[in-house]
Amino acid sequence: MRARLILWGIAALLLIALPPLATALGQPYYVDLARRILILAIAAISLNLILGYGGLVSFGHAAYLGIGAYAVGILGFYGIANGWIHLLVAIGASALVAAAIGAVSIRASGIYFIMITLAFTQMLYYLGISLDVYGGDDGMRLKSRSQFAGLVDLRDPVAFYYVALGVMLLFVFLTYRIVNSRFGMALRAAKSNEARSRAIGFPPYPYRLAAFIIAGAMCGVAGALYANHTGYITPGLMAWHQSGEMMFMVILGGMASTAGPVLGTFALLLVEEVLKGWTEHWQVILGPLLVLSVVFFRRGLAGIFFKPDA
Amino acid sequence: MALLFEQLLNGLQYGVMLFLMAAGLTLVFGIMNLVNLAHGSLYMVGAYLAVTATQWTGNYLLGVALGLAGTLVVGMAVEVIALRTLYERDHLDQVLATFGLILFFNELIAIVWGRAPLYSSLPPWLQGHIKLFAGSTYPVYRAAVIVVGLLVAALLWYVVTRTRLGMLIRAGASNRTMVGALGVNIKLLYTVVFGCGAALAGLAGLMAGPIYAVQPGMGELILIQVFVVIVIGGIGSIRGALVGAIIVGVVDTLGRAFLKPLLGTMIPPTAAEAAGPALASMLIYLLMAVVLAVKPAGLFANR
Amino acid sequence: MLEVKGLCKSFGALRASDGIDFHVAEGETHALIGPNGAGKTTFINQLAGTLRPDAGTIRFAGEDITRLPAPRRARKGLARSFQITSVYPGFTALENVALAVQARSGHSFRFWRDARRDPALTGPARQVLEEVGLEERMHVLAGNLAHGEQRSLEVAMALATRPRLLLLDEPMAGMGADESQRMIGLLSSLKRRQTIVLVEHDMDAVFRLADRIAVLVYGRVIASDSPEKIKMNEEVRRAYLGEGA
Numbered sequence: 046m047r048a049r050l051i052l053w054g055i056a057a058l059l060l061i062a063l064p065p066l067a068t069a070l071g072q073p074y075y076v077d078l079a080r081r082i083l084i085l086a087i088a089a090i091s092l093n094l095i096l097g098y099g100g101l102v103s104f105g106h107a108a109y110l111g112i113g114a115y116a117v118g119i120l121g122f123y124g125i126a127n128g129w130i131h132l133l134v135a136i137g138a139s140a141l142v143a144a145a146i147g148a149v150s151i152r153a154s155g156i157y158f159i160m161i162t163l164a165f166t167q168m169l170y171y172l173g174i175s176l177d178v179y180g181g182d183d184g185m186r187l188k189s190r191s192q193f194a195g196l197v198d199l200r201d202p203v204a205f206y207y208v209a210l211g212v213m214l215l216f217v218f219l220t221y222r223i224v225n226s227r228f229g230m231a232l233r234a235a236k237s238n239e240a241r242s243r244a245i246g247f248p249p250y251p252y253r254l255a256a257f258i259i260a261g262a263m264c265g266v267a268g269a270l271y272a273n274h275t276g277y278i279t280p281g282l283m284a285w286h287q288s289g290e291m292m293f294m295v296i297l298g299g300m301a302s303t304a305g306p307v308l309g310t311f312a313l314l315l316v317e318e319v320l321k322g323w324t325e326h327w328q329v330i331l332g333p334l335l336v337l338s339v340v341f342f343r344r345g346l347a348g349i350f351f352k353p354d355a
Numbered sequence: 356m357a358l359l360f361e362q363l364l365n366g367l368q369y370g371v372m373l374f375l376m377a378a379g380l381t382l383v384f385g386i387m388n389l390v391n392l393a394h395g396s397l398y399m400v401g402a403y404l405a406v407t408a409t410q411w412t413g414n415y416l417l418g419v420a421l422g423l424a425g426t427l428v429v430g431m432a433v434e435v436i437a438l439r440t441l442y443e444r445d446h447l448d449q450v451l452a453t454f455g456l457i458l459f460f461n462e463l464i465a466i467v468w469g470r471a472p473l474y475s476s477l478p479p480w481l482q483g484h485i486k487l488f489a490g491s492t493y494p495v496y497r498a499a500v501i502v503v504g505l506l507v508a509a510l511l512w513y514v515v516t517r518t519r520l521g522m523l524i525r526a527g528a529s530n531r532t533m534v535g536a537l538g539v540n541i542k543l544l545y546t547v548v549f550g551c552g553a554a555l556a557g558l559a560g561l562m563a564g565p566i567y568a569v570q571p572g573m574g575e576l577i578l579i580q581v582f583v584v585i586v587i588g589g590i591g592s593i594r595g596a597l598v599g600a601i602i603v604g605v606v607d608t609l610g611r612a613f614l615k616p617l618l619g620t621m622i623p624p625t626a627a628e629a630a631g632p633a634l635a636s637m638l639i640y641l642l643m644a645v646v647l648a649v650k651p652a653g654l655f656a657n658r
Numbered sequence: 659m660l661e662v663k664g665l666c667k668s669f670g671a672l673r674a675s676d677g678i679d680f681h682v683a684e685g686e687t688h689a690l691i692g693p694n695g696a697g698k699t700t701f702i703n704q705l706a707g708t709l710r711p712d713a714g715t716i717r718f719a720g721e722d723i724t725r726l727p728a729p730r731r732a733r734k735g736l737a738r739s740f741q742i743t744s745v746y747p748g749f750t751a752l753e754n755v756a757l758a759v760q761a762r763s764g765h766s767f768r769f770w771r772d773a774r775r776d777p778a779l780t781g782p783a784r785q786v787l788e789e790v791g792l793e794e795r796m797h798v799l800a801g802n803l804a805h806g807e808q809r810s811l812e813v814a815m816a817l818a819t820r821p822r823l824l825l826l827d828e829p830m831a832g833m834g835a836d837e838s839q840r841m842i843g844l845l846s847s848l849k850r851r852q853t854i855v856l857v858e859h860d861m862d863a864v865f866r867l868a869d870r871i872a873v874l875v876y877g878r879v880i881a882s883d884s885p886e887k888i889k890m891n892e893e894v895r896r897a898y899l900g901e902g903a
Contacts, residue, residue, distance in 0.1 A: 096447075102446065153647065156390055157586060157652075160582035160583075160585065161647065163579060164582050164583050164586065164640055165640060168636075168641075171633075175632045175636050176633065223770075225772045225773060227773045228766050228767055230753070230766070230774075231761075231766040233749075234746055234757050237748055240740070241740075241815075242761075243707075243727075244708075244728060244740070245732055245757065245818075247729055252766065252767075285575060285579060286575075292447075292450075292451060326462050327462075328459070329458075329459055329462035329463055331455075332458035332459030335451065336456060336459075339452040340452065
């Protein structure tokens with residue numbers, strides 16, 4: 046426990062020190078890259094709640110990234126720039142859609158759940174494409190960033206970086222509390238042995254649905270930040286391969302561990318960055334690497350540092 | 356009326372292509388308990404191989420045959436190299452590994468053929484239209500797709516229910532060790548079944564070529580609709596795959612053709628202009644939600 | 659306490675339960691025996707709510723529970739153990755039992771407090787672990803416990819839900835002689851305090867523990883009586899005990 050806190054402290058310090066270091070080295074690009082990774086790590090943390098702890102293999106988590114982003118884009122489109130409203134709507138809309146999708150899909154098990162979550166997210170993707178008002182297939186540029194008057198200016202790349210870092214650390218802590226609470230224990234128990242849970246009186250459905258909604262809402266926040274990060278929204282955020290990458294972020298890092306999704310997001314996106322530097326056809330290398338990681342690297346990166354949680 | 360009939364046929368044509376995909380996917384799942392996301396990649400491989408082989412040989416039928424054979428080989432190779440180790444793994448691992456395969460195949464195709472869409476040409480005897488009732492016509496090629504698809508469906512039904520191979524397939528699905536004890540080489544059986552599933556996907560892909568664009572990533576778009584088919588039809592069931600595929604094909608096609616004008620009669624045209632396409636693209640997914648609410652295991656659930 | 663009337667369940671042509679009548683009085687230990695394939699587990703699964711009967715009624719504590727799902731029955735006081743050991747392998751023994759305590763302590767939509775340091779959960783859990791003799795193993799992962807310990811843990815989890823009726827599906831299955839003796843000791847300590855339905859193959863255990871015995875053959879209860887009378891019953895001897903017991 047103490048060792049973990051120390052490791053987290055070191056990691057947080059490194060991340061806090063990154064912007065001044067990058068500026069000193071004349072490489073401001075790295076602040077941008079790290080910010081993107083931090084935001085997607087938030088999405089991965091939210092997915093880990095249902096995938097890692099809940100055993101719900103959602104292949105549609107990108108939906109909430111898209112909904113969060115569209116909330117910012119659409120509100121901005123109609124001249125509402127208040128960041129708090131953006132966040133509120135992003136969270137509310139994501140939770141609502143997650144409730145609808147979850148209510149239908151969580152009844153189904155295993156492979157059905159995978160296909161259903163994938164299909165519903167694809168539906169939202171097509172919906173995004175057919176919304177010509179908001180740019181359709183091409184997406185649209187944000188009219189303005191979310192505004193948090195007096196508190197922080199997201200146009201300042203370093204300030205935004207610290208916001209992303211703060212939100213990510215907050216979400217790490219939030220998930221940590223949730224998965225160790227009574228709710229979290231009930232959720233994890235249902236993953237570990239569903240028949241046993243039913244027999245002692247836990248109906249899995251309401252706990253899974255609640256976790257699904259919480260995860261959707263958390264990912265909505267990531268989506269809102271991501272829209273501000275790129276200054277651009279596109280249906281591509283909800284594309285199926287985005288969902289697939291998010292799953293890999295969780296798996297590579299180590300499922301059902303607090304640090305896993307963060308480690309996994311850094312690992313995957315940094316590897317992608319390196320491969321992109323080598324060749325335009327980087328996916329032809331990444332694909333087999335991912336296959337190998339599934340076959341041989343079961344426990345993920347967190348397994349190297351920590352004993353995984355149950 | 357003639358338009359409705361033509362769109363119905365288009366829906367059927369799309370449906371049989373979905374069926375060819377769904378049949379392969381559901382066979383592989385039912386027998387090997389393997390979820391293969393890369394099934395869409397085999398569809399794409401089939402399309403590319405057939406186009407290229409047709410250009411090489413200058414003969415359409417030869418191109419088709421080579422495309423099919425090529426996809427069969429690619430499928431068996433994928434099974435032996437990558438997927439064989441995953442049968443005992445959970446579905447999550449299978450999904451992730453086959454996701455990696457998709458990235459690989461899409462990029463490989465882009466390296467070899469480029470990212471621009473290919474358009475394949477048809478021999479003269481598949482061009483033109485056939486006459487239907489009351490002066491309406493229908494493209495020969497699409498009619499041929501329907502016929503081929505239905506023939507394959509009949510053949511599949513025969514193989515699975517009436518032959519020794521089918522019996523082994525059904526036995527293998529329920530009892531792997533028993534079939535192994537009967538002296539059947541289960542590894543080989545699996546490889547062959549996977550190859551056949553791949554060939555079915557390849558057939559769908561190469562038939563899709565002349566109708567839709569042949570391009571990297573073409574497989575995933577249809578794959579997700581095939582998932583809808585399987586969820587609606589019930590997994591592991593050939594009959595469910597057929598019924599589900601035709602329902603999805605027809606609903607999707609009719610929705611795209613008629614939903615906008617239909618909405619136009621009820622709400623202002625500008626609103627219909629915006630809502631029509633959006634709703635049409637969501638239609639099959641909403642249908643899936645309804646089926647799930649009523650029959651969570653699909654219409655023809657096997658297990 | 660428990661009243662089953664005319665319970666039927668078929669799987670295709672097989673009639674696994676063929677009009678079962680079964681009564682359990684408060685405080686008694688009622689054993690259910692029968693040859694393999696008699697339909698004992700099917701029956702238990704219908705009592706616990708994991709299988710829906712085709713016909714018949716199940717009344718528990720005066721209430722019709724025939725259509726209630728398993729978790730609702732559990733919260734009404736029907737606890738079970740499984741024939742094939744069923745614990746949470748990745749959690750410690752203490753956590754396993756604490757989860758059972760948690761299941762009976764109202765809803766679990768509590769998101770903040772650490773459940774593993776909640777004395778309201780761990781306190782009763784420790785107590786139950788002591789009762790079944792696992793207190794020294796409470797921080798061991800359930801998956802790493804010996805087979806007999808896992809079976810005891812299952813009983814502990816069932817007890818921790820404070821059940822009014824305990825359904826035990828072959829608690830001695832797969833146990834060595836020592837482990838069996840310990841389990842019989844545990845169960846006899848529960849006797850009288852606890853109403854028990856015991857499905858068991860081990861005749862020694864059944865005759866030592868049961869107040870009454872019902873004999874299930876081909877989905878029917880062919881006899882239900884005190885252990886002495888069951889021993890004497892001709893039909894039972896023919897159908898069942900004659901097979902080598």
